Amino acid sequence: MDKEQYLxxxxxxxVNQANEQEVAELIxxxxxxxxxxxxxxxxxxxxxxxxxEDLKQRMLSNIQEEIGTSxxxxxxxxxxxxxxxxxxxxxxxxxxxxxxxxxxxxxxxxENPLLVSVEQGEKANITLPDGSRVWLNSSSKLTYNSTYNxxxxxxxxxxxxxxxxxxxxxxxxxxxxxxxxxxxxxTTFGIKAYNDDNIISVVLVEGKVKVTLPDETRIMQPDxxxxxxxxxxxxxxxxxxxxxxxxxxxxxxxxxxxxxxxxATTISRIYNIDFLFEDESVKxxxxxxxVDNANIESVLDALSLTSPITITVKDSSxxxxxxxxxxxxxxxx
Numbered sequence: 001m002d003k004e005q006y007l008x009x010x011x012x013x014x015v016n017q018a019n020e021q022e023v024a025e026l027i028x029x030x031x032x033x034x035x036x037x038x039x040x041x042x043x044x045x046x047x048x049x050x051x052x053e054d055l056k057q058r059m060l061s062n063i064q065e066e067i068g069t070s071x072x073x074x075x076x077x078x079x080x081x082x083x084x085x086x087x088x089x090x091x092x093x094x095x096x097x098x099x100x101x102x103x104x105x106x107x108x109x110x111e112n113p114l115l116v117s118v119e120q121g122e123k124a125n126i127t128l129p130d131g132s133r134v135w136l137n138s139s140s141k142l143t144y145n146s147t148y149n150x151x152x153x154x155x156x157x158x159x160x161x162x163x164x165x166x167x168x169x170x171x172x173x174x175x176x177x178x179x180x181x182x183x184x185x186x187t188t189f190g191i192k193a194y195n196d197d198n199i200i201s202v203v204l205v206e207g208k209v210k211v212t213l214p215d216e217t218r219i220m221q222p223d224x225x226x227x228x229x230x231x232x233x234x235x236x237x238x239x240x241x242x243x244x245x246x247x248x249x250x251x252x253x254x255x256x257x258x259x260x261x262x263x264a265t266t267i268s269r270i271y272n273i274d275f276l277f278e279d280e281s282v283k284x285x286x287x288x289x290x291v292d293n294a295n296i297e298s299v300l301d302a303l304s305l306t307s308p309i310t311i312t313v314k315d316s317s318x319x320x321x322x323x324x325x326x327x328x329x330x331x332x333x
Contacts, residue, residue, distance in 0.1 A: 114146060115142070116136065118136045118141070119138070122138055128148065130148075130153055130173075134164075135161060139269040141158045157177050157191055158177075159192075163189055164188050179228065182209050184209045187207025189204045200228045213233075240256075253299065258287060271296045308322065310322075
């Protein structure tokens, strides 16, 4: 059985569809693969901080005990401990679109996935091994391998980020966002690509980037914004003031003909608050403009002043309602 078949077993295992024989084969493969064994140790030792050190050590001890036995008893401790470990390991392994089973490349080198995750209401900035700098917006995740900057510079993004890329003509810098790939040599740009959003957008501040989609490739110029609709698979572009779309780093938000529902999703990520709508027509109201998001009150005030809505607090949520008194000043309703 080759590695691709074992990867299929991993996938069945994580959704509880693997039978006892398949689980035994999977564990036997891990037990006899020192590189993968080492990788698992690494992942458990570097698992999320929410998992206590005591639990990490007990997980590691039990897994090592399982691997070290000459005969695996699937019905005993195997299911318990391996399913706990799988919640840490497998989402990382299976998240890669390219074949990197267990993070081990063709030369046998372990490629430990590194994840930078930003919680709701938070921002973060990091410096990558090549000197490139990345700012991550609320509820964003950036993933790259420990082999980053050896031959290439490849990252995966779920969320919104601003990049200042260190120039290196020999090592292409690329960011994968679902259907879209952005490749640069040295430049400054922003990406908004949350997995649960319907829109992916790229805005170029300076330099030049190549945007690749399944059916199209575009070369962007400074102060250009490219927008891709995942549902329709259509792409559009236009000239903009790029800083309007990257100033979220300075607590400024920019919306370009976006629905109130999409705007509420953005605000929810920042302030971790729920939004309610009086009816569907309120969700479809569109808004264009920049607002100061130093606090939620300033954002809501801007929306209320420029849209035919009223905003009230209801059961710790924000309720958007029509305001018929404002209708004559707006054309949306």
